[in-house]
Amino acid sequence: MSTALETPARAVEPARPPRPWAAVFALARFEARELRMTVPFLGIAALYVAWIVWQTTQRQGDYPVLQDVDRDTQGMSVLLGLAVLLGVNRAVLRSHRCDTDRHFEVLVVEPWRRTVAHVLSVVPAALFTAVCVGVQFTWAALKPGAVGHGSPAELAVGPLTVLLFGVFGVLVARLVPSVFAAPVLLVLLLFALLFVASPSGTAWTSWLGPVVTESGATPFPSDLLERPAAWHALYLVGFCLFVAVVAVLVSGGRTTVVKAAVAGSLALTLVGAVGQSGGTPPGSTPARDRASLTPDKVQSCLTHDRSTYCAYPEWTGRTADWAAVVDRVQNLAGGRAGGERLTVQQRVDARHGLGSQAVLSPFDEPGRVSVGTAWGGNRVPEFAAAVAAVLVLGNEKAALEPICDARVVTIMWLALGADPDPMAALRDVRVDDSVSGSAIVLSPTEPFSMSAEQTRIVRELLQKPRYSVIPKVKARWTELTSARTTTAEAARLLGVPAATGAETGTGGGPCEE
Known part of the structure; x- marks a missing residue:
């Protein structure tokens, strides 16, 4: 088995x-x-x-x-x-x-x-x-x-x-x-x-x-x-x-x-x-034309102290920064300019497309100041120069003609005199970033020019204590804002030493021989 x-x-x-x-x-x-x-x-x-x-x-x-x-x-x-x-x-x-x-x-x-x-x-x-x-x-x-x-x-x-x-x-x-x-x-x-x-x-x-x-x-x-x-x-x-x-x-x-x-x-x-085939419009569209030519229709206006500030909707919060600059400039001015009511209007020329370098045309109405959409850095002294120019000349368009008298000195002192770093602001507002010689001064609209002698006087004023210059500017306001007052007389009125031979050299500006 x-x-x-x-x-x-x-x-x-x-x-x-x-x-x-x-x-x-x-x-x-x-x-x-x-x-x-x-x-x-x-x-x-x-x-x-x-x-x-x-x-x-x-x-x-x-x-x-x-x-x-x-x-x-x-x-x-x-x-x-x-x-x-x-x-x-x-x-x-x-x-x-x-x-x-x-x-x-x-x-x-x-x-x-x-x-x-x-x-x-x-x-x-x-x-x-x-x-x-x-x-x-x-x-x-x-x-x-x-x-x-x-x-x-x-x-x-x-x-x-x-x-x-x-x-x-x-x-x-x-x-x-x-x-x-x-x-x-x-x-x-x-x-x-x-x-x-x-x-x-x-x-x-x-x-x-x-x-x-x-x-x-x-x-x-x-x-x-x-x-x-x-x-x-x-x-x-x-x-x-x-x-x-x-x-x-x-x-x-x-x-x-x-x-x-x-x-x-x-x-x-x-x-x-x-x-996406349409791309970005290269020039004008109805919205761009409206914002460029009739900004009042799309802007909001706010009042700070005595002046009015009109801005595009996204920039209304920046009006306080503009007002601070306007107050700083007006506090240095004399006569009626110290209390003048200004209208600051934000502007942009969008008719030539996003990559355009268009320059804003200046206002010819009295008391109106242009400001751009960029801010900070050089844009601050440029705006201050525009405010000062309107206070001294009456309107922005007057700055298009060469100003070969005391008014440029007054404008630049008002624009930079109360700046926290006036000498740096002087460099920033000039095309060549210099503090000597003649140069072009930038602003939100058309620039204007400074002669070498005007630059020297402004530089001397900015290096003096502010409290020593303000009384002289306010006391001599009428003469300093007159087209009949020469640059040399402005230096004498403000206590700036006369130019030496080396300091009066030509720099090629429109006001220099």
């Missing part, structure tokens, strides 16, 4: 299902960390942070216009995007350079899933850019002198640019598996950005690029910009998605979902491109 030996069957545990997407996310985290440690990315990121810190410490940034600040956040994203393009391109080609592509065939992560991981590795770099953009804009918005309104669409351009460059680097690596392709592409992109795209933003081709900053000398009210910012952001979103899914498609991911995503992202890109 034979006995059969039976071995109890071992229970077989069910096989754990593969989790390819967990591997995709793990690879994306690894590649993102490697990308952040590349030399180009670290260098540009450090430069980006240093640039933001430097901007926040500049004195002229104390009065930011937020609809200009949001565009200023876009420029550095191009450099960061180029660094990301190089870094992610090298990461995708790492297995090709090291000849390890054949080993990936035994893994559960197919080539198209690895492409997805490389695309996802770009997202932290875009988030880093978004944080930098947010810090830069928020810092400006929190300043007491900030005015205007930023655009979320404009703020999104920087992060989207980095994302676009990154996914483009992935696509190039999948199409051309060569380490030389990315540098060549980098040169071509720089050429396109510098020479092909129009910097003005008026041509539709310029909006096909990622960044169109468009900055002019004069800030515009936000409703006069008329930039297709929202359409451009939509275009960039669609373009990023299109490049990313095409990279997945050429890597072998030919599923129905991927093909549908290619069609959907292409449609989104085309919708954004058509919407």
Whole structure:
């Protein structure tokens, strides 16, 4: 009788299902960390942070216009995007350079899933850019002198640019598996950005690029910009998605979902491109004409002390700063000028487009003073000079003719005499940043000139104690504001020593022989 030996069957545990997407996310985290440690990315990121810190410490940034600040956040994203393009391109080609592509065939992560991981590795770099953009804009918005309104669409351009460059680097690596392709592409992109795209933003081709900053000398009210910012952001979103899914498609991911995503992202890109095709208007529009020619219809007026201040809606909070300058100037004036009621009106000439350098025409009505949309830095002594000129000459238009008498000395003393740093203000208000010789004095409208002798007298007055000059100016106000009083007589009335032979040298001004 034979006995059969039976071995109890071992229970077989069910096989754990593969989790390819967990591997995709793990690879994306690894590649993102490697990308952040590349030399180009670290260098540009450090430069980006240093640039933001430097901007926040500049004195002229104390009065930011937020609809200009949001565009200023876009420029550095191009450099960061180029660094990301190089870094992610090298990461995708790492297995090709090291000849390890054949080993990936035994893994559960197919080539198209690895492409997805490389695309996802770009997202932290875009988030880093978004944080930098947010810090830069928020810092400006929190300043007491900030005015205007930023655009979320404009703020999104920087992060989207980095994302676009990154996914483009992935696509190039999948199409051309060569380490030389990315540098060549980098040169071509720089050429396109510098020479092909129009910097003005008026041509539709310029909006096909990622960044169109468009900055002019004069800030515009936000409703006069008329930039297709929202359409451009939509275009960039669609373009990023299109490049990313095409990279997945050429890597072998030919599923129905991927093909549908290619069609959907292409449609989104085309919708954004058509919407932005008008670009920024190069000149007049009804809103710009109304704000330029009839500002009274769109402005609000406030009264501070004895004068009236009219400003565009976004600038009404700045009227107190203008009033402080007007009071400072009038406190030094004599006669009726010390109590004259002025009308300060903010003006902008938007009829020639965002990048125009248009000069405001001076008022010919008495007691009216122009002020621009920019403030802080040199703009403060320029406005003070305009106020002083109206108090002395009666109106802004009178300053168009060369003034070769005592009135220039009086104007400049009123404008700068009560400034916290009068000598620095004297440099700031002159075109050549000098405190000697003849020069052109800037103002919100047309500039006027100072002779070398007038400059010398003003410099001597500004170096004297203020309390010693104010009584002389007020006591001799009639003579100092008369066209019949010469510059030499003004020096004598104000107690300034007569010029020596060396000090009367010609400087080429209209009032000098």
